[in-house]
Each structure stands twice: as structure tokens, then as C-alpha cells.
Amino acid sequence: HRLDMATSGLMLMARGAERQRRASADFAQRRVDKRYLARVAGTVAEAAGTIDLPLSADWPNRPRQQIDTVAGKPSLTRWQRLAVGEGHSVLLLQPVTGRSHQLRVHLAAIGHPILGDTLYAPPAVRDAAPRLLLHAWRLTAPHPDTGEPTHFESRPPFDCPTA
Numbered sequence: 001h002r003l004d005m006a007t008s009g010l011m012l013m014a015r016g017a018e019r020q021r022r023a024s025a026d027f028a029q030r031r032v033d034k035r036y037l038a039r040v041a042g043t044v045a046e047a048a049g050t051i052d053l054p055l056s057a058d059w060p061n062r063p064r065q066q067i068d069t070v071a072g073k074p075s076l077t078r079w080q081r082l083a084v085g086e087g088h089s090v091l092l093l094q095p096v097t098g099r100s101h102q103l104r105v106h107l108a109a110i111g112h113p114i115l116g117d118t119l120y121a122p123p124a125v126r127d128a129a130p131r132l133l134l135h136a137w138r139l140t141a142p143h144p145d146t147g148e149p150t151h152f153e154s155r156p157p158f159d160c161p162t163a
Contacts, residue, residue, distance in 0.1 A: 005116070009036070009136025010154045013021075026142055027098065032037065036093040036103060037082075037160050039133040040112040043094040044089040046050045048080040051106040055099045064119055065101040067109050075099045077106045082161050090114060092137075103134060108124055121124040133158050 003011055012032070014020040026032050027138075054072025058064040066072075076096040083090040089112065095102050104120045107113055113121035116129030135156035143150045 003136055004104070004132070004134075006116075006132035007036075007134045007136060008131075008154075008157055010138070010152050011140050012139055012141060012152070014144065022144055023141070030096065031142055033138075034095055034098075034136065035138040036095070037135045037137045037156050037162065038091050038093055038103065038107065039085075039088050039115045039129070039158065039160060040091055040107055041088060041115060041121065041128070042112050043084050043087075044081045044091065044112055046081065048078075051075075051077040051079065051110060053106060053109055055102060055105055063100070065099065065105050067105065073097075073099060075102050075106065077103060092162075104132075121150075129158075131158075133160075135160070137162065 014023040036148065041100045053067045053075060054069060055065050055075045056068035056072040058066040063159045074097060077095060078094040081089055082092050093103050095126065104114055104117055108120035113125050114132060114134050115125060118126055137154060138154060139152045140149050
């Protein structure tokens with residue numbers, strides 16, 4: 001499990017090699033449910049949706065990623081609109097896959113880049129916030145010993161309603 005440097009919120013770390021292997025397998029087999037909150041540019045008209053766009057590295061412009069319909073890896077993000085404000089919307093995001101920069105690239109691709117995003121947002125959106133307004137809000141993962149679902153939450157450090 002990893003977060004972009006500019007993303008705030010929860011990170012799950014295992015104690016010990018065996019628990020690390022189990023946690024890695026849980027992420028790889030999609031047994032971990034991840035939910036993020038983001039404030040994005042513009043008014044998102046729909047109440048919810050799915051973004052299904054393949055991603056690959058933009059090698060000449062690393063660390064940027066890009067939509068790549070030929071050689072990209074499948075990438076799926078589910079989203080739900082939580083609020084609409086003056087020129088922005090707040091979204092609850094659920095990455096089904098876990099590609100690098102997936103949420104940032106997907107939202108920029110549909111015309112709603114994340115406020116404060118220095119890699120994928122145009123200057124006006126990038127400069128609309130002092131930081132990337134993306135937060136890893138909720139994780140649900142199997143307990144390493146019992147397998148029972150374990151829930152974690154972290155309040156966002158920016159004004160944002162939660163689901």
C-alpha cells in the first residue's frame with residue numbers, strides 16, 4: 001500500500017514479514033477496500049459513475065502517468081458526488097485497481113482535475129489550493145490474525161463532507 005507524496009490520509013503497514021506477505025496478498029487480491037475524498041474542479045453533474053481508462057507510464061515525463069488505450073494496464077475507479085460548491089465538487093473515490101496516480105489521472109481525464117494537483121491540473125486548478133486535495137479517508141482490510149474486516153478512518157485535513 002502506498003500513497004502519492006502529496007496525498008494525505010491512512011496508510012496500512014504490517015509488523016513482521018509474514019504479516020507483510022498477507023497484507024500484500026490482500027491488496028493484490030482486492031480484499032482491501034480503499035476510499036478517498038477529493039475536491040475537484042468544476043461541477044460534476046452526475047451523482048455517481050465509473051472511470052474505466054487504462055494507464056501506463058509517460059516515460060519521457062516521469063513520474064507522470066497517462067491514458068494509454070493500446071498498452072495501458074486496466075484501471076478502474078468508482079466515484080460518488082458528495083457535494084457541490086462554488087466552482088468545485090467533492091467526490092468519494094473508490095479505486096478498484098491500484099495504479100500509480102490512478103485517481104489523479106482519471107479525474108483529470110474526465111475534465112475534473114483535483115484541486116492543488118501539480119502534475120495533472122492546469123495552472124488555475126493547481127493554484128486553487130495550497131496542496132493536493134486528495135485524502136485516503138477509509139480503509140477496510142482483513143485482520144492479519146483473524147481475517148475479520150478491520151475498519152480505519154482518518155478525517156481529511158481540508159474542509160470536506162464525508163459519506
